[in-house]
Amino acid sequence: MASVRRPLVAGNWKMNGLSASVAELDAMLTAAPGYPGCDLMICPPATLVAQFAARAAGKPVAIGGQDCHAEVSGAFTGDISAEMLADAGATAVIVGHSERRTYHEESDAEIRAKAQAAWRAGLTAIVCIGETKDERVSGKTLEVLGVQLAGSLPDGSTAKTLVVAYEPVWAIGTGLTPTAADVAEAHGFIRDRLVERFGAEGEGVRILYGGSVKPSNASELMAVANVDGALVGGASLKATDFLAIAAAYK
Numbered sequence: 001m002a003s004v005r006r007p008l009v010a011g012n013w014k015m016n017g018l019s020a021s022v023a024e025l026d027a028m029l030t031a032a033p034g035y036p037g038c039d040l041m042i043c044p045p046a047t048l049v050a051q052f053a054a055r056a057a058g059k060p061v062a063i064g065g066q067d068c069h070a071e072v073s074g075a076f077t078g079d080i081s082a083e084m085l086a087d088a089g090a091t092a093v094i095v096g097h098s099e100r101r102t103y104h105e106e107s108d109a110e111i112r113a114k115a116q117a118a119w120r121a122g123l124t125a126i127v128c129i130g131e132t133k134d135e136r137v138s139g140k141t142l143e144v145l146g147v148q149l150a151g152s153l154p155d156g157s158t159a160k161t162l163v164v165a166y167e168p169v170w171a172i173g174t175g176l177t178p179t180a181a182d183v184a185e186a187h188g189f190i191r192d193r194l195v196e197r198f199g200a201e202g203e204g205v206r207i208l209y210g211g212s213v214k215p216s217n218a219s220e221l222m223a224v225a226n227v228d229g230a231l232v233g234g235a236s237l238k239a240t241d242f243l244a245i246a247a248a249y250k
């Protein structure tokens with residue numbers, strides 16, 4: 001039931017943002033109290049997590065990372081652990097984004113290990129799943145989502161420790177979105193799998209939709225059953241657009 005889940009509108013800044021971008025965060029922080037109907041989160045690049053978290057402390061915008069390594073520390077040049085993100089002030093981390101699955105060839109098993117690392121560090125894991133265009137066209141969407149869910153979600157997932165983001169790969173950064181009926185089908189399927197596996201906790205896990213969410217389509221997408229918020233890419237870089245999306249829950 002949508003009413004038992006508090007919506008979350010999260011921004012994934014991807015590889016965008018310099019120290020000057022703090023101005024956008026500040027605009028969000030100033031306006032955030034006017035959006036009490038949902039949780040707000042920004043996931044900036046790792047270089048900005050500490051600065052953003054310090055700025056957002058005590059304010060209604062959470063800060064998250066975009067990826068983490070599964071290990072606590074060690075000889076993994078260029079990687080960042082969940083503990084480091086937590087130490088910098090993050091409270092969540094995205095794992096398994098399709099850009100990680102594609103460009104870094106991350107497997108479901110690696111993503112599951114990263115989600116467990118997130119929990120170890122006290123972070124909420126935002127686990128991303130989604131089908132490619134070819135998979136959708138060939139009628140394999142639900143099968144693909146089922147495999148990704150089974151492989152990427154750790155045992156013991158709870159409403160507090162897990163958020164699932166359904167992001168059709170073909171909808172990311174393209175301006176294309178699935179129909180409301182297709183979103184309802186995918187989110188309903190994900191909900192059924194979560195409840196099958198995690199019982200009542202699965203009922204409480206938030207399922208975000210991601211892929212070309214904009215101010216102009218947010219209300220329609222957010223009104224779909226089992227859509228508990230959005231994971232926003234490009235439109236989260238500007239405070240005005242991000243907040244216009246959050247306004248779907250005003």
Ligand SMILES: O=C(CO)COP(=O)(O)O
Binds near residue numbers: 171173174211213
């Ligand atoms: O990948 C996304 C969020 O993680 C979606 O990106 P866009 O909103 O830019 O399509």
